[in-house]
Amino acid sequence: MITPPNASHNRSVLAVGSVAFDTIQTPAGKADSVLGGSVNYFSIASSFYAPVEIVGVVGEDFPKSHLEWLSKRRIDVSGIQIVSGKTFHWVGAYDTNLNEAKTLSTALNVFEHFNPKLAPSHTRASYVFLANIDPVLQQSVLDQVAAPKLVACDSMNFWITGKPEEFKKTLKRVDILSVNEGEAYLLSGQKNIAKAAEIIRGMGPSVVVIKRGEYGATLFTPNGTFLAPAYPVDTVIDPTGAGDSFAGAFMGFLAEAGVDRAMAQTDPARWETLLRRAVLAGCVMASFTVEDFSMHRLMRLETKELVDRQHALMKMISL
Amino acid sequence: MITPPNASHNRSVLAVGSVAFDTIQTPAGKADSVLGGSVNYFSIASSFYAPVEIVGVVGEDFPKSHLEWLSKRRIDVSGIQIVSGKTFHWVGAYDTNLNEAKTLSTALNVFEHFNPKLAPSHTRASYVFLANIDPVLQQSVLDQVAAPKLVACDSMNFWITGKPEEFKKTLKRVDILSVNEGEAYLLSGQKNIAKAAEIIRGMGPSVVVIKRGEYGATLFTPNGTFLAPAYPVDTVIDPTGAGDSFAGAFMGFLAEAGVDRAMAQTDPARWETLLRRAVLAGCVMASFTVEDFSMHRLMRLETKELVDRQHALMKMISL
Numbered sequence: 001m002i003t004p005p006n007a008s009h010n011r012s013v014l015a016v017g018s019v020a021f022d023t024i025q026t027p028a029g030k031a032d033s034v035l036g037g038s039v040n041y042f043s044i045a046s047s048f049y050a051p052v053e054i055v056g057v058v059g060e061d062f063p064k065s066h067l068e069w070l071s072k073r074r075i076d077v078s079g080i081q082i083v084s085g086k087t088f089h090w091v092g093a094y095d096t097n098l099n100e101a102k103t104l105s106t107a108l109n110v111f112e113h114f115n116p117k118l119a120p121s122h123t124r125a126s127y128v129f130l131a132n133i134d135p136v137l138q139q140s141v142l143d144q145v146a147a148p149k150l151v152a153c154d155s156m157n158f159w160i161t162g163k164p165e166e167f168k169k170t171l172k173r174v175d176i177l178s179v180n181e182g183e184a185y186l187l188s189g190q191k192n193i194a195k196a197a198e199i200i201r202g203m204g205p206s207v208v209v210i211k212r213g214e215y216g217a218t219l220f221t222p223n224g225t226f227l228a229p230a231y232p233v234d235t236v237i238d239p240t241g242a243g244d245s246f247a248g249a250f251m252g253f254l255a256e257a258g259v260d261r262a263m264a265q266t267d268p269a270r271w272e273t274l275l276r277r278a279v280l281a282g283c284v285m286a287s288f289t290v291e292d293f294s295m296h297r298l299m300r301l302e303t304k305e306l307v308d309r310q311h312a313l314m315k316m317i318s319l
Numbered sequence: 320m321i322t323p324p325n326a327s328h329n330r331s332v333l334a335v336g337s338v339a340f341d342t343i344q345t346p347a348g349k350a351d352s353v354l355g356g357s358v359n360y361f362s363i364a365s366s367f368y369a370p371v372e373i374v375g376v377v378g379e380d381f382p383k384s385h386l387e388w389l390s391k392r393r394i395d396v397s398g399i400q401i402v403s404g405k406t407f408h409w410v411g412a413y414d415t416n417l418n419e420a421k422t423l424s425t426a427l428n429v430f431e432h433f434n435p436k437l438a439p440s441h442t443r444a445s446y447v448f449l450a451n452i453d454p455v456l457q458q459s460v461l462d463q464v465a466a467p468k469l470v471a472c473d474s475m476n477f478w479i480t481g482k483p484e485e486f487k488k489t490l491k492r493v494d495i496l497s498v499n500e501g502e503a504y505l506l507s508g509q510k511n512i513a514k515a516a517e518i519i520r521g522m523g524p525s526v527v528v529i530k531r532g533e534y535g536a537t538l539f540t541p542n543g544t545f546l547a548p549a550y551p552v553d554t555v556i557d558p559t560g561a562g563d564s565f566a567g568a569f570m571g572f573l574a575e576a577g578v579d580r581a582m583a584q585t586d587p588a589r590w591e592t593l594l595r596r597a598v599l600a601g602c603v604m605a606s607f608t609v610e611d612f613s614m615h616r617l618m619r620l621e622t623k624e625l626v627d628r629q630h631a632l633m634k635m636i637s638l
Binding site for chain 1: 415510511512513514531534535537543544545546548551553554592595596599634635636638
C-alpha cells in the first residue's frame with residue numbers, strides 16, 4: 001500500500017462542504033436521488049488513511065442510517081446539522097466525455113442557508129479541507145480554526161466566475177488548491193496546464209493539484225511538477241465524486257503522514273515525495289469511485305483491494 | 320539522457336511511408352505547403368538514436384535541399400524515389416482540441432501510385448517501421464524484408480475502416496502497433512483503452528502503444544501496462560507529426576538498444592524496461608515537434624536540449 005508513515009500528531013482531517021442527494025445520468029445508466037455531496041465522498045475516502053470530521057447540513061429527509069454508517073468508520077459526523085427542510089439535491093448528466101459534468105438542476109434547499117459554525121473540538125483541527133462552497137463560507141471556516149497546519153481547498157466555475165474577489169481572498173489563505181483542468185484554465189485565464197498552475201500559485205497556494213479525469217492529476221509545487229496517471233479502470237459508470245474522493249485520499253494521506261506547511265521548509269525533499277505519493281493515493285481512490293454510481297463502490301471498498309490497486313499503479317509508472 | 324545501451328548489431332531502422340507537403344491551420348496560426356509526411360518526421364526523430372533508411376516517393380517539386388539535409392544526419396534517402404509530378408499534399412486543421420486533426424483535403428499526387436520496391440541493402444533491415452500507408456503496401460514491404468527482428472506499424476481511420484481485412488493481415492505480421500486513442504477505439508470496437516489494447520493484442524502485435532496527445536502514451540505488453548505522461552510544453556503550435564516523431568524516437572531507441580522480439584523471451588524484464596524507456600523517449604521527442612509548425616523544431620533540436628528534457632520528464636514521474 002502507498003502507506004503514509006505513522007504519525008502521533010493530531011491527524012484528524014476537518015472537511016467542510018456539501019452532503020447531498022444526486023440524480024445522475026451517465027452513458028452507463030441513471031441513478032435517482034442517491035447519496036452524494038463533496039464531504040460525503042471526501043470523508044469515506046479520507047477515512048482509509050486518517051480520522052475525519054465533517055461539517056455540513058442536511059434536511060430531515062436525509063437517511064440517519066447513512067450518518068450512522070459514516071460514524072462507524074472514524075468519521076465524526078457531529079458537525080452535520082440536521083435542519084427542517086429538504087437536503088441539497090443536484091441533478092447532473094455526463095455525455096460520452098466523462099470528464100465534464102453538466103448540471104441540469106440544483107435545488108439548494110437547506111444548503112442555501114448553510115453557515116458553518118464549528119464545534120470547539122473542530123476549531124483545533126490541524127488539517128482542513130474546504131470543499132466547493134461559497135468562498136465567503138470557506139473564509140469563515142478558516143476564521144474559526146485556531147492554528148491549522150495545512151489547508152486545502154476546492155472550488156468550481158460557479159464561484160470562480162461568480163465571486164472571483166472572494167475566492168481570491170480564500171486562495172491567499174490556503175496551502176493547496178485542488179481543481180479540475182477546466183477550472184484551472186478559467187481561474188488563470190491560461191489554457192495551458194503548467195502556465196495555469198504557475199499563475200494560480202502566484203495567487204496564494206504554494207501547491208496546486210490539477211485533476212484531469214481519466215488522464216490523472218498533475219501536482220505543482222515550488223520544487224517541481226509531478227505527472228500522475230489515472231489508474232485505468234475497465235468501465236467508468238459514474239465520474240461523480242471522483243474529484244472529492246481524490247481529495248479525501250490525498251488529504252488523509254498527508255494528515256496520516258504528518259505533512260504540513262512547515263515540512264516544506266524543514267524537509268523539502270520528504271515533503272515533495274510525500275505530496276507525490278498522496279497524489280497517487282488520490283488517483284487510486286478516484287478510480288474506485290467511478291466504478292459505480294454514487295459512493296457505492298467506496299462503501300464496499302476493502303483495504304486489500306485498495307492496496308492491490310496501489311501496487312498495480314506503482315508498477316504501471318515504474319521503469 | 321534516456322540513452323539506449325550501445326549495440327554492435329545492425330541497428331538501422333527502415334521506415335516506409337509518406338513524404339509530403341502540409342498546409343496546416345491551428346489555433347496558433349497557419350503554415351502553407353511546409354515539409355511534412357510520416358517518414359520525414361520519423362526519420363529525423365529516429366536519427367537522434369540510430370541510423371535510418373527511408374523509403375517513399377516525392378514529385379519533382381520537392382526540395383532537393385531537404386533530402387540533402389536529411390542525408391547529412393545518418394538518414395539514408397536513397398529509397399526516396401523522385402518521380403514526375405507533384406508531391407503528396409495534405410491540408411488539415413485543428414480546432415482548440417489539439418489532439419485530433421481534421422483533414423480538409425488530400426492531394427495524393429505521386430503518392431497515389433506509390434509501390435515501395437526495396438533496394439537490396441534495405442531488404443536486410445533488422446528494424447522496420449511501416450508508417451500509415453495502404454496495408455497492402457505494408458505487407459508488400461514485409462514480403463521484401465528478409466529477416467526483420469522487430470516490426471512496428473502505424474495506421475489511421477481511413478485504412479482501419481477502408482481496408483479492415485488487409486489491415487488485419489498486416490497486424491498478424493507486426494510486433495508493435497502504435498496508434499492514437501481514437502484509432503484504437505475504432506479498431507477494437509471498445510471505448511476503453513485497456514480493453515481496446517487487449518483486443519488489438521489478440522489481433523497479432525504483442526505490444527500496443529496508444530498515443531494520447533497531450534496526455535501521453537500508454538504501453539501494453541504481455542507483462543503489463545506502462546502509463547507514460549506527455550512532457551508538458553508551454554505552447555502547442557502544431558501537433559502535426561507528433562505521432563510520427565514519437566514513433567521515430569521509440570523505434571530508434573529500441574534499435575540502438577538492440578531490443579528485438581527474441582529478447583521478449585530471453586530477457587523479458589530487460590525487454591519490458593527498455594520498451595518503457597523507449598516510450599518516454601518518444602514522448603519527449605513529440606513534445607519538441609509540437610512546439611513549431613512542420614519539422615522546424617526537430618530540425619533545430621540540439622542533443623543537449625533533448626537530454627535536458629528527458630531528465631526533466633524523468634523527474635516529473637519519479638517518487
